[in-house]
Amino acid sequence: MILSAVVVVDANNGIGKENKLLVHFPADLKRFKKITSGHTVIMGRKTYESMGKALPNRRNIVISRQPGYALTDSETTHSLEAGIGLAEGEEEVFIIGGAEIFRQALPVLNKVYLTHIDKTFDADTFFPELDKNQWHEEDREDHQPDEKTPFSYSFLTYKKG
Ligand SMILES: NC(=O)c1ccc[n+]([C@@H]2O[C@H](COP(=O)([O-])OP(=O)(O)OC[C@H]3O[C@@H](n4cnc5c(N)ncnc54)[C@H](OP(=O)(O)O)[C@@H]3O)[C@@H](O)[C@H]2O)c1
Numbered sequence: 130m131i132l133s134a135v136v137v138v139d140a141n142n143g144i145g146k147e148n149k150l151l152v153h154f155p156a157d158l159k160r161f162k163k164i165t166s167g168h169t170v171i172m173g174r175k176t177y178e179s180m181g182k183a184l185p186n187r188r189n190i191v192i193s194r195q196p197g198y199a200l201t202d203s204e205t206t207h208s209l210e211a212g213i214g215l216a217e218g219e220e221e222v223f224i225i226g227g228a229e230i231f232r233q234a235l236p237v238l239n240k241v242y243l244t245h246i247d248k249t250f251d252a253d254t255f256f257p258e259l260d261k262n263q264w265h266e267e268d269r270e271d272h273q274p275d276e277k278t279p280f281s282y283s284f285l286t287y288k289k290g
Pocket residue numbers: 135136137138143144145146147148149150151172173174175176177179192193194195198206207208209225226227228229230231233254
């Protein structure tokens with residue numbers, strides 16, 4: 130199994146504020162959908178609540194420490210390891226946040242699909258720094274601002290090793 134994270138970070142590695150995303154922009158939503166559709170996504174309880182429902186066309190696994198935590202539209206487990214275990218045998222599985230889950234998954238991740246926004250937002254949650262001795266950039270697409278997106282951004286793929 131390839132274990133991958135998909136994340137959008139601002140210029141300071143910020144990813145969220147008050148349990149919301151910092152920004153939504155169409156090119157990134159499209160990329161997220163293309164990468165994760167048809168696959169399993171694993172997320173923390175707060176990220177699920179921030180979205181309010183399961184992502185369509187994907188197997189959704191939500192992690193919570195609360196005993197008895199259950200959802201009608203997603204599978205739930207009580208540890209990250211158990212969540213990854215549920216997806217055993219799948220080719221690529223996606224960790225989609227938030228900060229707490231990214232931090233715990235980092236040592237076992239193989240790949241990170243990262244959207245880097247060239248702007249700083251007011252954030253209260255952050256993606257961990259990728260150690261450049263362990264991670265290399267496999268792919269990069271730089272984009273200039275346009276009428277839908279008032280900042281420049283890059284789509285990056287990092288691989289461990
Ligand atoms: N920019 C991005 O790409 C991106 C992506 C996703 C999310 N976000 C943002 O990130 C923020 C949310 O991140 P967050 O760090 O606050 O929360 P989170 O990681 O989404 O969820 C944290 C919760 O997950 C559960 N959990 C964490 N580790 C666990 C473990 N080992 N075993 C069992 N349960 C565990 C706990 O739920 P219980 O409290 O129920 O026990 C914990 O409170 C929001 O602002 C969201 O918008 C950004």
